[in-house]
Amino acid sequence: MKHTEGLEWAAHACSLLAALPPDTSLPARLLAEFFDLPEPYLAKQMQKLSAAGIVETRRGPRGGYALARPPAQITLLDMVQAIDGPERQFRCTELRRCGPSGVADDKYLRPCGIARSMWRAEAAWRRELAGVTLADILKMGMQDTPPEQAAKALAWFHDKLSQDTTAKE
Amino acid sequence: MKHTEGLEWAAHACSLLAALPPDTSLPARLLAEFFDLPEPYLAKQMQKLSAAGIVETRRGPRGGYALARPPAQITLLDMVQAIDGPERQFRCTELRRCGPSGVADDKYLRPCGIARSMWRAEAAWRRELAGVTLADILKMGMQDTPPEQAAKALAWFHDKLSQDTTAKE
Numbered sequence: 001m002k003h004t005e006g007l008e009w010a011a012h013a014c015s016l017l018a019a020l021p022p023d024t025s026l027p028a029r030l031l032a033e034f035f036d037l038p039e040p041y042l043a044k045q046m047q048k049l050s051a052a053g054i055v056e057t058r059r060g061p062r063g064g065y066a067l068a069r070p071p072a073q074i075t076l077l078d079m080v081q082a083i084d085g086p087e088r089q090f091r092c093t094e095l096r097r098c099g100p101s102g103v104a105d106d107k108y109l110r111p112c113g114i115a116r117s118m119w120r121a122e123a124a125w126r127r128e129l130a131g132v133t134l135a136d137i138l139k140m141g142m143q144d145t146p147p148e149q150a151a152k153a154l155a156w157f158h159d160k161l162s163q164d165t166t167a168k169e
Numbered sequence: 170m171k172h173t174e175g176l177e178w179a180a181h182a183c184s185l186l187a188a189l190p191p192d193t194s195l196p197a198r199l200l201a202e203f204f205d206l207p208e209p210y211l212a213k214q215m216q217k218l219s220a221a222g223i224v225e226t227r228r229g230p231r232g233g234y235a236l237a238r239p240p241a242q243i244t245l246l247d248m249v250q251a252i253d254g255p256e257r258q259f260r261c262t263e264l265r266r267c268g269p270s271g272v273a274d275d276k277y278l279r280p281c282g283i284a285r286s287m288w289r290a291e292a293a294w295r296r297e298l299a300g301v302t303l304a305d306i307l308k309m310g311m312q313d314t315p316p317e318q319a320a321k322a323l324a325w326f327h328d329k330l331s332q333d334t335t336a337k338e
């Protein structure tokens with residue numbers, strides 16, 4: 001049971017979008033550049049976030065990705081499910097019905113104890129993830145990001161976004 | 170984030186071993202037959218359980234796999250980690266340090282908020298899994314297994330184990 005690295009990318013892309021001034025949107029190209037990631041792979045994650053209604057695409061000269069709702073209304077669980085899928089992590093193939101001792105399907109009244117226990121643990125995991133919003137992550141980021149990094153990021157955006165405007169004028 | 174089906178196989182194999190009378194062991198061949206699984210794949214899972222010290226191999230004419238310790242001392246977490254590995258499910262590649270805004274490594278004092286939140290959720294998941302033992306699973310199985318299945322299983326084992334003895338006499 002492992003997550004793909006796409007989750008780290010997507011979550012960081014979302015927290016970057018959450019940190020931007022309102023009405024700013026970023027094309028996948030700039031997001032990829034900011035994190036030094038291959039654009040096609042990051043774009044794939046952004047499409048998943050978009051399909052899940054977490055980000056939206058804005059058109060126009062300053063177009064690109066933006067959060068589709070306020071950071072306080074996007075949970076870590078939303079992002080995890082957008083990237084990894086909403087399915088349960090433990091999939092029960094009803095192994096107990098297989099082989100020489102299996103009996104008719106209607107004799108099994110509920111999922112087996114192994115499946116129930118696995119799903120109970122997943123529910124605890126999901127509850128934790130649902131309790132963290134992008135607003136919380138942003139707040140943690142504010143506390144943890146080295147001031148030098150914040151300054152460099154700001155300068156980079158200023159540079160990039162003014163370049164984009166200049167190019168279009 | 171998904172488990173492989175090997176986990177369902179391994180957990181069921183362990184609970185079958187837990188249900189057997191003491192001093193009974195089962196070769197991978199019979200375990201595979203009981204669950205109607207391909208022997209080489211099941212054998213691979215049994216080897217992982219063995220490497221993790223959950224099952225052991227007994228030699229001799231009635232040899233095969235047996236639990237290495239009492240069912241009350243084997244947790245679901247032990248089995249999950251034996252099969253899926255003990256690593257964290259969320260792996261942080263320190264994405265925040267990448268790209269134009271990254272700063273020197275020693276400026277980052279602790280893992281980022283996304284990683285910490287993911288790991289906190291994993292800890293909750295792990296706590297739940299650690300709270301369920303094979304003895305609990307066996308008890309749930311006693312309550313849930315259709316009586317017809319228990320009878321068929323018993324007859325099958327009786328048949329198989331006496332065949333094995335006959336063959337060796």
Ligand code: FES
Nearest residue numbers: 092094095096112
């Ligand atoms: S039958 Fe699927 S986990 Fe038990």
Ligand code: FES
Nearest residue numbers: 261263264265281
């Ligand atoms: S740097 Fe890895 S999750 Fe944030």
